[in-house]
Amino acid sequence: MDWKLAAGLGVLLILPFFVTDSYTRHLFILAFVYAILASNWDLSLGYAGLFNFGHIAFFATGVYTAAIAAKTLGVSPMLTIPLGGATAALTALIVAAPVARLKGIYVVLVTFAFSQVLLQLILSQSHITGGAEGMVRIPALQIGDYKFIRDFKFGYYYVALGLLVLSTFYLLWLTRSPFGKSLLALRDNEEYAGARGISIMRARVLALVASAIFPGMAGSFFAIYLRVASPEVLGFGTLSLVLSMVLIGGIATITGPIFAAFAIFFATETLAGTRGMEEFRFIIVAVAMILVLRFAPGGLARILQVFQFKKNRVL
């Protein structure tokens, strides 16, 4: 394992023993969720080159899977986490069918339209989903007598961190496998890859499905953690925030969007609590995204790689 990743994981593992207030832990939990969303989007956008603007729909699928399963059907909240991953993968399979045959702007249009269809479905089926008001009082995580909210969200912190760790290892394993390399090949030269036996459609479908599993699980966790399912998760605000994490972090790097998710999430939360900056925080993120795309299209991860390379050369 990369020593930087190991060090980061070590810090996050012991952090709750030093950071004991509930609010800071809450911020970390949400940052973990955003990091899962951003890094998994990097698989379809960065590696497969699919401009999939329906990524948030996978997250929303997980949110509503947990809400309906736990509250309406009485399924154990813990079980709704893998269930969210499964339903999100199924959702991805549905959207992948038309997307696998499309390119460029058409992928954007179809995937964005798909997330809007999902939003309308949630709004129109209010007897199941709660409509525009959403669902509240979703059962919380509990094992026996132990409630995960106890001890200033100690349990929730480690469940969220566990999901992020699993997701990161899964993505690193996938992107270093022949399948991950085949995605890069298809992204960079579709005709050459096809001429070497790589199925374009199969790779695209698998990339979308593979990128949906952990966002679905994160969505389910999000719903049972906050005990709320709201159609707001499908809003353009969430989509643009997560997209900025992917682009600023650096596409096709996996770890870049994770670091960017932490940086952007904590920066926007800090600005939200700073008098006079509440309304400017998203403008600052947008400007940062434009600057990165203009001057360092590879994102933060590539900047660090270049820095590391130059340092090594000097030595």
Place this chain on the structure above:
Amino acid sequence: MPVLELRHVTKRFGGLTAVDDVTFGVEEGELLGIAGPNGSGKSTLFNVVTGIPFGASSGEILFDGKPITRMVSHRIARLGLARTFQKDAEYPDLTAKETIALAAIYGRGLNRRAAAEAAETQLEAAGIGCARAGMLTTALSVYERKQLMIASALVMQPKVLMLDEPASGLTRPEIAALNAHLVKINKGGVTILLIEHVLSLLLSLAERLIVLNQGAVLAEGDPQEVIRDERVIEAYLGGRSA
């Protein structure tokens, strides 16, 4: 029975007929040259046969006796019909070894370990040393990239190899080395279809030559006779040379 057979193959783009009623067969082990002026439909013909990125508008293509006219490109490749491209085809984020190993895994169905071994063998045959095998393809020379493209086709153990201008951009010594390499591949039992503008290479290798003009077969036969054909000279030069 020809290993590859084209029957009245036509490709139209709206009102433009890029490949016009082309019929010919390629025998197993043959080295067939394909020539023609720019825009005569040579590369389009390769595209139509391999399904990259489009198939034929009409006609029939048989490979090893099986119809492949409507087949998708990766299936055609897996059957044993490999091709290279006129332009530099590479994966900027993959190394030379990864490029070949990927073709071995997806094009031939090898596992990772066997694919890595097959890639090393092909890299050696292509003259790309161990030190350069781990480099990104963009860091290789033009000659190495051309060889890499051929190596990534050969690792799939194709029956037929379709080469689209493999000598373009190469120096004379490199063309001579390519010539020797292609002779070796052909003697190894691989049927070759070769599109080439470097006439010396084409004439030294091809057992039979087909000349295309405006998408149709203009002349076909012994290379030395075909290049003296008045219609061929006119197509290339726009009139009889002095």
